[in-house]
Amino acid sequence: xxxxxxxxxxxxxxxLGFSISTVSRxxxxxxxxxxxxxxxxxxxxxxxxYMPNMFAQGFRSSRMHIIGVVVPKLSHYFTSTMIEGILDYxxxxxxxxxxxxxxxxxxxxxxxxxxxLQFNVDGILLSLTRKTAxxxxxxxxxxxxxxxxxxxxxxxxxxxxxxxxxKQAAYNxxxxxxxxxKRRIAIFKETENSFNSEQRFEGYLKALKDYNIPIDEKxxxxxxxxxxxxxxxxxxIAITLKQRPDAIFAITDSCAIGAIKIxxxxxxKIPEEIAVVGFSNSAHSTIIxxxxxxxxxxxxLIGKTALKYLIEEIETDNNNDFQSSKTVExxxxxxxxxxxxxx
Amino acid sequence: xxxxxxxxxxxxxxxLGFSISTVSRxxxxxxxxxxxxxxxxxxxxxxxxYMPNMFAQGFRSSRMHIIGVVVPKLSHYFTSTMIEGILDYxxxxxxxxxxxxxxxxxxxxxxxxxxxLQFNVDGILLSLTRKTAxxxxxxxxxxxxxxxxxxxxxxxxxxxxxxxxxKQAAYNxxxxxxxxxKRRIAIFKETENSFNSEQRFEGYLKALKDYNIPIDEKxxxxxxxxxxxxxxxxxxIAITLKQRPDAIFAITDSCAIGAIKIxxxxxxKIPEEIAVVGFSNSAHSTIIxxxxxxxxxxxxLIGKTALKYLIEEIETDNNNDFQSSKTVExxxxxxxxxxxxxx
DNA sequence: AAAAAGCCCGCAAACGTTTGCGGCAACGTT
DNA sequence: AACGTTGCCGCAAACGTTTGCGGGCTTTTT
Numbered sequence: 001x002x003x004x005x006x007x008x009x010x011x012x013x014x015x016l017g018f019s020i021s022t023v024s025r026x027x028x029x030x031x032x033x034x035x036x037x038x039x040x041x042x043x044x045x046x047x048x049x050y051m052p053n054m055f056a057q058g059f060r061s062s063r064m065h066i067i068g069v070v071v072p073k074l075s076h077y078f079t080s081t082m083i084e085g086i087l088d089y090x091x092x093x094x095x096x097x098x099x100x101x102x103x104x105x106x107x108x109x110x111x112x113x114x115x116x117l118q119f120n121v122d123g124i125l126l127s128l129t130r131k132t133a134x135x136x137x138x139x140x141x142x143x144x145x146x147x148x149x150x151x152x153x154x155x156x157x158x159x160x161x162x163x164x165x166x167k168q169a170a171y172n173x174x175x176x177x178x179x180x181x182k183r184r185i186a187i188f189k190e191t192e193n194s195f196n197s198e199q200r201f202e203g204y205l206k207a208l209k210d211y212n213i214p215i216d217e218k219x220x221x222x223x224x225x226x227x228x229x230x231x232x233x234x235x236x237i238a239i240t241l242k243q244r245p246d247a248i249f250a251i252t253d254s255c256a257i258g259a260i261k262i263x264x265x266x267x268x269k270i271p272e273e274i275a276v277v278g279f280s281n282s283a284h285s286t287i288i289x290x291x292x293x294x295x296x297x298x299x300x301l302i303g304k305t306a307l308k309y310l311i312e313e314i315e316t317d318n319n320n321d322f323q324s325s326k327t328v329e330x331x332x333x334x335x336x337x338x339x340x341x342x343x
Numbered sequence: 344x345x346x347x348x349x350x351x352x353x354x355x356x357x358x359l360g361f362s363i364s365t366v367s368r369x370x371x372x373x374x375x376x377x378x379x380x381x382x383x384x385x386x387x388x389x390x391x392x393y394m395p396n397m398f399a400q401g402f403r404s405s406r407m408h409i410i411g412v413v414v415p416k417l418s419h420y421f422t423s424t425m426i427e428g429i430l431d432y433x434x435x436x437x438x439x440x441x442x443x444x445x446x447x448x449x450x451x452x453x454x455x456x457x458x459x460l461q462f463n464v465d466g467i468l469l470s471l472t473r474k475t476a477x478x479x480x481x482x483x484x485x486x487x488x489x490x491x492x493x494x495x496x497x498x499x500x501x502x503x504x505x506x507x508x509x510k511q512a513a514y515n516x517x518x519x520x521x522x523x524x525k526r527r528i529a530i531f532k533e534t535e536n537s538f539n540s541e542q543r544f545e546g547y548l549k550a551l552k553d554y555n556i557p558i559d560e561k562x563x564x565x566x567x568x569x570x571x572x573x574x575x576x577x578x579x580i581a582i583t584l585k586q587r588p589d590a591i592f593a594i595t596d597s598c599a600i601g602a603i604k605i606x607x608x609x610x611x612k613i614p615e616e617i618a619v620v621g622f623s624n625s626a627h628s629t630i631i632x633x634x635x636x637x638x639x640x641x642x643x644l645i646g647k648t649a650l651k652y653l654i655e656e657i658e659t660d661n662n663n664d665f666q667s668s669k670t671v672e673x674x675x676x677x678x679x680x681x682x683x684x685x686x
Numbered sequence: 687a688a689a690a691a692g693c694c695c696g697c698a699a700a701c702g703t704t705t706g707c708g709g710c711a712a713c714g715t716t
Numbered sequence: 717a718a719c720g721t722t723g724c725c726g727c728a729a730a731c732g733t734t735t736g737c738g739g740g741c742t743t744t745t746t
Contacts, residue, residue, distance in 0.1 A: 003487045006460075008702060019726045024704065034724060049483070054461040055401030056702035059731055080418045096458075098441075115439075117349075118397040140392070144346045257630060264632070287600060287630045289607070351732060362696045367734065377694060399732035402701055 007048045016044055027052075058120060067097045067307065068116030068124045068145075070109060072152065074101045077282045078299050079127070082151060085303025086125065093311055095122070104129045106137075113141050123310045127151040130194050146313040150306035153195055158325055160313070162306040165329040166196050169295045170203025172334050173249055173277045176293075178211050180342040182247035182275055186219040188234050188255045190226055200251045200279065219245055226251060231258020239266060239274075246274055247340070253278035257288045260339065264289075275340040290338030297332045305330065350391045359387055370395075401463060410440045410650065411459030411467045411488075413452060415495065417444045421623045421642050422470070425494060428646025429468065436654055438465070447472045449480075456484050466653045470494040473537050489656040493649035496538055501668055503656065505649040508672040509539050512638045513546025515677050516592055516620045519636075521554050523685040525590035525618055529562040531577050531598045533569055543594045543622070562588055569594060574601020582609060582617075589617055590683070596621035600631045603682060607632075618683040633681030640675045648673065 013023045018041065026033045026041035027050075044050075058064050067090055071079050083099055090097045098119060102109035109129050116124050123146035132138070135156050141147055142159055150162040177185050187204045190197040208215055218241060223230040231250060235258060238245055250256035256278030263270055270276060270290050278285060278294040285292040305328060356366045361384065369376045369384035370393075387393075401407050410433055414422050426442055433440045441462060445452035452472050459467050466489035475481070478499050484490055485502055493505040520528050530547050533540040551558055561584060566573040574593060578601060581588055593599035599621030606613050613619060613633050621628060621637040628635040648671060 003489075006487075010702075020703080021705075021727080022725060024702095025725090028704090030705095032724065037724080051457065051460055053402070053463070053702055055398050055463060056731095057704080058398030059396070059402045059733085060702080060704045061731090075418070075420070075423045077418070114394065117394055120396075120398060144349075146346075284627060284630045287627050289632060353732075363733080364697080364735075365695060367732095368695090371734090373735095375694065380694080396732055399701095400734080402703085403732080403734045404701090 006053065007045075007050045008053070009050075012041065012044055012048065012050060016040060062120075063122060064120055065095045066119060066121045067095050067310065068113075068119065068121035069097055069099045069126075070102055070112045070116065070124065071099070071127045072102050072104045072129045074099070078280045078297060079151070081299025082127075082303035082306075085300035085305075086307045087303075088300070089304040089307045093307075095307075095311070102129045104131065106131050106133075110137050113137070117141070117144060121145065123147065123314045125150055125306050125310055128154055130192070146310060148306050148310040148313070150302060151196075155195065155327075160309045160325045160328070162302055162309065162328045162330065163196070164297050164302065164332050166199035167203035167206070168329075169279070169297075169332040169334075170200040170249070170251075171207045172203075172332075173279075173293075173295055174204050174207035175211075176334055176336065177247040177249065177275055177277060177340060178207070178213070180271070180275065180340060183213055184216065184219060184243065184245045185213075185247040185249060186221060186238055186245035188221045188223065188226070188231060188248060188250040188259065190251065191222040191224050197251060204249060218243075223255075226255045228254045228258040228261075231255035232262050233258075235259035235262035239263070239268065244274075247271075248274060248276045250276070251279050253280050253282035253285050253292060253294055256292055256294070256339075257284055260288050260290070260292065271338070271340045271342055275342070277334075277340050281335060285335075285337070293337045293340040294335055295332050296335050298330060302330055349396065350388075350393045351396070352393075355384065355387055355391065355393060359383060405463075406465060407463055408438045409462060409464045410438050410653065411456075411462065411464035412440055412442045412469075413445055413455045413459065413467065414442070414470045415445050415447045415472045417442070420625045421640060422494070424642025425470075425646035425649075428643035428648075429650045430646075431643070432647040432650045436650075438650075438654070445472045447474065449474050449476075453480050456480070460484070460487060464488065466490065466657045468493055468649050468653055471497055473535070489653060491649050491653040491656070493645060494539070496670075498538065498670075503652045503668045504670045505645055505652065506539070506670065506672055507640050507645065507675050509542035510546035510549070511672075512622070512640070512675040512677075513543040513592070513594075514550045515546075515675075516622075516636075516638055517547055517550035518554070519677055519679065520590040520592065520618055520620060520683060521550070521556070523614070523618065523683060526556055527559065527562060527586065527588045528556075528590040528592060529564060529581055529588035531564045531566065531569070531574060531591060531593040531602065533594065534565040534567050540594060547592060559586075561586075566598075569598045571597045571601040571604075574598035575605050576601075578602035578605035582606070582611065587617075590614075591617060591619045593619070594622050596623050596625040596628050596635060596637055599635055599637070599682075600627055603631050603633070603635065614681070614683045614685055618685070620677075620683050624678060628678075628680070631682075636680045636683040637678055638675050639678045641673060645673055 009020045009023045013020045023041050026038045027045060069086060073079060087097055100112040102112055106129055126147060126149050138157050148160045149157060153161040153163055174185060189201055221234045223234060248259050250259060256276050260276050263274055268274055278292050281294045281296040285294050352363045352366045356363045365376060366384050369381045370388060412429060416422060430440055443455040445455050449472055469490060469492055481500050491503045492500060496504040496506055517528060532544055564577045566577060591602050593602060599619050603613060603619050606617055611617055621635050624637045624639040628637050
């Protein structure tokens with residue numbers, strides 16, 4: 001196909017009778033160029049719809065003001081709120097953002113990280129795929145670019161990490177259930193414990209302990225896949241227990257919604273007979289009846305905070321490689337809805 | 344901060360005693376380079392973790408095998424299915440994809456389109472923002488890069504367009520409602536008619552006409568914002584009509600779900616008293632009770648088809664600018680669930 | 687034996703910006 | 717009048733690839 005080719009600095013320079021460097025500087029508002037010249041150049045550039053060649057710029061400069069973001073799953077509601085926080089903050093700081101997803105595959109994650117290196121991003125924000133075990137690949141990235149982990153993290157990796165205080169969040173949820181009179185509180189959790197999952201489980205255990213409620217192993221349900229379907233399956237099992245739970249805490253909303261569906265099907269009154277609390281305030285949580293109580297994680301704030309720390313690291317020009325890394329824990333809040341509301 | 348700098352062809356060439364062009368050709372499997380040399384170079388490149396400078400490559404080459412995609416809203420479920428189709432097909436054809444969203448703002452759409460030009464993408468897939476009126480900006484893009492419109496389109500723009508046969512889809516939905524005995528079928532639609540919205544409305548009108556059902560203006564509800572909340576509001580009004588509808592067809596799932604919520608609240612039996620059908624098979628459609636009947640649009644196929652036509656246009660090397668554009672209509676299907684299931 | 691062809695490698699130009707540094711004219715100071 | 721400074725512009729190198737084309741050696745053909 002035949003399309004118009006792009007206007008270059010050379011053409012503008014030729015038309016106006018300036019040199020290429022004068023035109024380049026004029027368009028970048030350089031102090032060496034007179035206001036008169038700047039105005040002339042800018043007008044002609046606009047008229048010709050001049051657009052700088054990004055590759056030539058990237059080739060010549062080492063800093064492109066691009067941030068790379070890699071997340072396990074883009075369509076996950078909570079992830080999209082974090083990305084929104086990143087994008088909003090990036091805009092205020094004059095950075096562009098490239099987002100890609102690793103589809104919870106370590107191989108894809110590495111591919112995406114390498115793509116970010118190829119784009120010569122200034123820094124990388126990474127939410128780890130659940131199956132990340134070998135951190136060497138991540139350390140290799142850390143050698144080359146500033147990196148901040150957010151949401152799904154790993155303490156082995158020596159860099160700044162922005163997380164939800166999952167332990168406290170789970171603790172609050174269990175405390176709330178106890179406060180409305182529940183004592184046999186089940187947890188639906190992951191079999192293979194990620195860092196986040198472990199934290200939530202710890203919060204569950206601690207809350208029970210603090211309120212002198214004995215831990216019943218039968219109430220601890222584990223599944224590989226914290227999905228709606230699994231939530232249904234686990235709920236089906238839970239309600240057949242001789243001493244069944246009077247509350248369910250699921251570490252994802254999908255799982256919690258699956259549980260609600262089964263309880264509804266079995267005409268079990270929510271929250272009177274069994275209360276349900278989920279985690280992460282998905283869009284579905286207000287669709288399901290009764291509406292789901294859930295941990296609200298301030299995704300926008302997490303995203304913004306992650307980028308803030310990354311930019312701070314990018315723009316800190318020191319030769320000391322031993323930059324202290326931090327773990328920043330962000331508070332969440334419990335939204336009490338009908339699924340656990342008892343007066 | 345201090346990070347390792349990237350290895351270049353020059354360094355590899357120096358270490359191995361070859362020239363830069365030999366190393367470059369070896370890594371690109373060029374016919375002029377012997378197998379022995381290729382093996383030596385590839386091994387050393389891997390050892391040194393060589394990564395080509397994307398900017399240098401882009402600078403030197405005119406074709407980067409990158410596709411730009413601009414959509415109104417990324418988190419919209421249906422959009423994500425189309426993007427998945429695009430990404431999957433791109434992978435098989437060896438293209439990379441840059442996705443951005445215009446947030447239903449014409450200004451942002453133009454910004455994103457210009458960003459795509461700056462990235463020197465080979466071609467652009469665009470789903471128009473609803474408020475697009477002035478097509479000159481799009482025509483300017485069309486002058487410079489191959490462009491295919493998909494999902495939200497505009498017949499004024501002379502390029503290939505991939506769409507759902509919305510008219511037929513709506514027709515099928517209305518026909519289904521008629522076939523289960525419904526006669527007073529309301530439609531919840533947009534006030535400001537986009538092309539897609541118009542098509543669905545036409546399908547609604549045509550189906551009523553074909554089945555000799557008089558059109559009742561009172562059953563045509565329009566709203567600026569086809570959201571869950573608006574769906575609730577319109578449903579609230581609909582059920583107070585002297586002669587209320589016995590079915591509701593909403594042109595989005597969100598709207599339909601809002602309607603269901605209100606009907607549930609008012610103890611109106613779905614679908615016996617009032618049946619409900621939505622459009623686009625969102626994730627919510629199986630969460631709401633009763634589960635929602637809805638038009639399933641094959642997003643994956645739309646995305647794949649759009650990219651297929653675009654790549655065809657990119658890779659057609661002819662000097663004839665008058666390339667015929669086509670409109671490709673893709674069929675949808677109606678998923679009948681509990682909200683309109685009557686035996 | 688000589689010429690032609692093929693194989694394998696290297697030279698250096700090119701892409702479009704950015705930028706260090708230099709040149710020239712005008713102005714100010716001594 | 718001479719010298720120094722400032723303002724404003726231009727020259728050309730640099731960035732790291734790709735690639736057209738040429739050279740030298742070996743092999744094949746006449």
